[in-house]
Each structure stands twice: as C-alpha cells, then as structure tokens.
Amino acid sequence: MSILETYLEGVFIIEPKVYGDHRGWFMETYNESSFREESLNINFLQDNHSFSAVKGTLRGLHYQKNPKAQTKLVRCTKGAIYDVAVDIRKGSKTYGSWYGIELSAENKKQILIPKGFAHGFLTLTDNVEVQYKVDEFYSPEDDRSILWNDPEIGVDWPTNIEPILSDKDINAPKIKDADINFKYGDY
C-alpha cells in the first residue's frame, strides 16, 4: 500500500495495492507494519460502518473532544463519497483549512484523519456504505459537530443541492462558536 502525505500535516491518503486475477481481486485494507514504517503508531479500537440511502446525504463535520479524540481511517465500500478533513487544532498554521478527496468502492482509496481534525462526507451516489476504524471508543458526551457550510471554513462541496442532514448537523455551530479543545502539538 502507498501512504501519501497531503498539504494538511497528519492527513494521509492510503492507496492499497490491488491484486487482480481471474477470480476478482484481493487487497490489504489495513497493515499495522506499513503504518509503523511511516511512524503512524495507531491503536485502532473500534470499526464503524454506515449506510446512506440517498445521494446528497451529508454527515459532518464531526469530532470528539479531548480526551476522547479519535484518529479515523475511512474508506467507501459501496458507491462514492466526497470526504473532508478540517484542521481544528488551535495554534495550527492551517487552522480552519480543509482537505477533500473522492473515496469510492471503485478507487479503493482511504483517508487517515488524525486527532484534532473534524471529519465529514457527502454521498455522491445512492446506496453508500462507509467503513472506518477509530482509535478511541464512541463517547456521546464528547461528540461535537461543526456546521458543514460554515463560510469561515469554506468547504467546496462538489454539488449545489441542499444536503440531507441529521438534526444534530443542521443545528451545529460555526467553527468560531464550536466547543473545541484541541491545540497544535497535543499529539
């Protein structure tokens, strides 16, 4: 697998090596040793899987506060999504900057989103399944959302349609009012 840096420090794109033959294909979706070679020493504790029925569903932008922050390794195993990570580490030189990438069952790419970032995705097709590993357990008390279209962040979501959102995400605060307790250098 290739582990590629992005312009946001700590955010990586993972491109698995896909071995095709007459039966189909095989790939490793996670390899701790390959991650360690890149000094990514992550102890994943929980695997998540979500299904979104309709194109234009948007989940995000989510994070868990310290000390329950999560690293996330995200992939799309059915359909396609536009996946976004936002740096919310106070004092970071890229605070409020975002990185977006299309992940799909077809391209098999993954994104690694470190602690101190908010995460969200928009479905680009109907019937989307997303699976991701996290290195901290779900903690509803620490779960937070930032408004998906906060102009201060300015994510360039690849559609003009009004997305389908949860009530929590509709009512999410903008980054300037969000309950953020990350600071650059915490991890």
Ligand SMILES: Cc1cn([C@H]2C[C@H](O)[C@@H](COP(=O)(O)OP(=O)(O)O[C@H]3O[C@@H](C)C(=O)[C@@H](O)[C@H]3O)O2)c(=O)[nH]c1=O
């Ligand atoms: C995230 C999560 C949710 N749940 C439950 C709580 C709730 O009843 C139901 C749906 O939760 P949510 O509405 O928060 O699901 P969702 O909007 O899909 O939340 C997820 O969005 C993406 C973008 C992320 O980055 C994830 O970390 C997570 O925040 O599932 C768990 O039991 N464990 C979990 O780890």
